[in-house]
Amino acid sequence: MLEKHEYEEFRSAVRRLAISKIQPHASAVDKEMRFPEEALEAFKELQLVALPFPESIGGHGGDLLAQAISLEEVARVCATSSLTLMVIWAGLGPIARYGSDQLIDEIIKPALDGDTVxxxxxxxxxxxxxxxxxxxxxxxxxxxxxxxxxxxxxxxxxxxxxxxxxxxxxxxxxxxxxxxxxxxxxxxxxxxxxxxxxxxxxxxxxxxxxxxxxxxxxxxxxKGNHYMTESLAIARPMIAAQALGIAQGALDAAIEYVKERQVFGQPVARFQMTKGTIGDLATKIEAARQLLYHACEASNNKQPDARVLASMAKLLCSNVAMEVTTEAVQLHGGAGYLTDFPVERMMRDAKITQIYEGTSEIQKLIIAKSFLSN
Ligand SMILES: Cc1cc2nc3c(=O)[nH]c(=O)nc-3n(C[C@H](O)[C@H](O)[C@H](O)COP(=O)(O)OP(=O)(O)OC[C@H]3O[C@@H](n4cnc5c(N)ncnc54)[C@H](O)[C@@H]3O)c2cc1C
CATH class of the missing domain: 2.40.110.10 (Butyryl-CoA Dehydrogenase, subunit A, domain 2)
Incomplete structure (x- = not known):
């Protein structure tokens, strides 16, 4: 575990990288349906691919909270790029955790440079x-x-x-x-x-x-089912982090827009109803963030409730992402429906977080089972 200020310094570094090197390509990557090569190159600057792997094999030993923060910041500007990083980790993770020294030497160590997908x-x-x-x-x-x-x-x-x-x-x-x-x-x-x-x-x-x-x-x-059950408990908070990042990116874009857009002779941000919406969305994002970070801590500490908390975090963060992105489009009015504004892409991107790595329904079943079996 790092100190709180160290996580925040790390967040600032990833945010700077995401804004300067990933955000400029996010729209083109979506429109042209092309792999985010620029993001893969950018990850190398902070060696993000190596983040979750143990120092003993050349990684950075970043815990789940550090991983979540990095995905959150990348997803804030480009969900596709965060998915790329997350799936590289998800593919390599089981090899690093359960593989032989030979597999670690052949696959994991070279991949830490950041070129391997x-x-x-x-x-x-x-x-x-x-x-x-x-x-x-x-x-x-x-x-x-x-x-x-x-x-x-x-x-x-x-x-x-x-x-x-x-x-x-x-x-x-x-x-x-x-x-x-x-x-x-x-x-x-x-x-x-x-x-x-x-x-x-x-x-x-x-x-x-x-x-x-x-x-x-x-x-x-x-032991594949045991390995994958453990791996999914790590992967689900990562989808939650991606969802949270999309939600934060959409809220930030909406706040910027309503401060600028003049209707009835004043900025949309001045309307009381707008303030109510912003207040609600910001609160939901922060509540989802706290649950996610709690789930990451539980996983770092190997708590028995880590798996259920991971499902709760995925369920809540993905629902918040869908709600916030939909409202962010609404706050833009007609402009929100155009591909010229990032909230349109963010709303489409948010939907997948309720589906992959176990749908919301599957998360609810996992959560309910843990309560009903007591
Ligand atoms: C863009 C994208 C990327 C993906 N990437 C990967 C990847 O890299 N690797 C990988 O392995 N998979 C990947 N997936 C697959 C993803 O994890 C699955 O799509 C997801 O788990 C749902 O499975 P399914 O699509 O077969 O839906 P189904 O299982 O057919 O579900 C259909 C519906 O039934 C509901 N349902 C199912 N069972 C129950 C139940 N018991 N109770 C109530 N409702 C239920 C579901 O919630 C859903 O609403 C990806 C999917 C997409 C769309």
Missing amino acids: ASICLTEIHGGSDVWGGKTKAEHQGNDWVLNGQKRYITNANRSEWYTVLARTSEEEFGIFAVHKSDPGLSFGKLESKMGVRGSPTADVMLDDCRIPEYRCIGDSG
């Missing part, structure tokens, strides 16, 4: 919510594993060097595997056209007799 492949056609209903199989053949199946809606597909794949190793068990883009039998579906986070590539990942060497099985071949 990674994916996490869980979702399948039969339903992302039912993650353990997946049918992708990994079969041990001689000194190899052979993977067969199809993963759906995979972020960074086609752009990643490494794909961390969840696959069934027996009727009951799952393993996770590191698949390289050049491995035989790996291919990609068409790039999906999306409502938001349009600069982030999304496609199916096909594994057709995809043969990888034995050592690329990450950790124990029967």
Whole structure:
């Protein structure tokens, strides 16, 4: 844990970077549906890709709160760029946590420079919510594993060097595997056209007799569900941080707009109803932020309620993001509906935070289960 002022200094550094190097490209990345290469380059200045990884392997050992702050600040200007960073962490994270020294030397250490893009492949056609209903199989053949199946809606597909794949190793068990883009039998579906986070590539990942060497099985071949359950508890606060950043960016843009825009001979900011809206939205954002930071602390301290708090933070922050971005468009009037203003993009981007890494309904089930089973 850092001191409070150290987190705030870190936030200021990420905000400066985001405003100077990422924000200028956010609109083009969305409109042209292109990977945010400028953001990937910018992350290197603060070595953000290395942030969550342990110092013992060359990372910065940044805790979950530091990770959340960095995603929040990047998402404040560009949700696509925050998604890129988050998924690189999500793809590499299980390898760093559970992988052998050989995998860490081969994959993680070179990736810390910030040039490697990674994916996490869980979702399948039969339903992302039912993650353990997946049918992708990994079969041990001689000194190899052979993977067969199809993963759906995979972020960074086609752009990643490494794909961390969840696959069934027996009727009951799952393993996770590191698949390289050049491995035989790996291919990609068409790039999906999306409502938001349009600069982030999304496609199916096909594994057709995809043969990888034995050592690329990450950790124990029967513990994949345990590894992924732990990993999702870390990933969910990160989506919450992304949602919070989008909400903050939309509120900041709306405040700037209503101070400038004159209607009935005065700035929109002077109307009492506008003040009421701003007061409500700012309060909701701060409440969501406090829950998220509490969830991060719980995870840092390995508290038993960390998983439930992570789900609560994702549920609340994503709902707040949807509400704040919708109101931010409203505060802009007709201008908010135009692609010339960032709030239009932010409203589209916010929606995905209620869907991926477990929909809001799935978060509610996790939360309710923890209370009902007591
Ligand atoms: C842009 C984008 C990027 C993504 N990136 C990745 C990625 O990188 N890696 C990856 O593995 N996946 C990724 N996903 C997949 C994402 O995590 C899933 O879409 C999500 O988990 C929901 O799964 P589904 O789409 O199959 O919805 P479904 O599971 O089909 O759900 C449909 C509806 O049913 C509801 N529902 C389901 N079960 C229940 C229940 N028990 N009770 C009540 N309601 C229920 C859901 O909440 C939802 O409203 C991505 C998706 C998108 C759109």
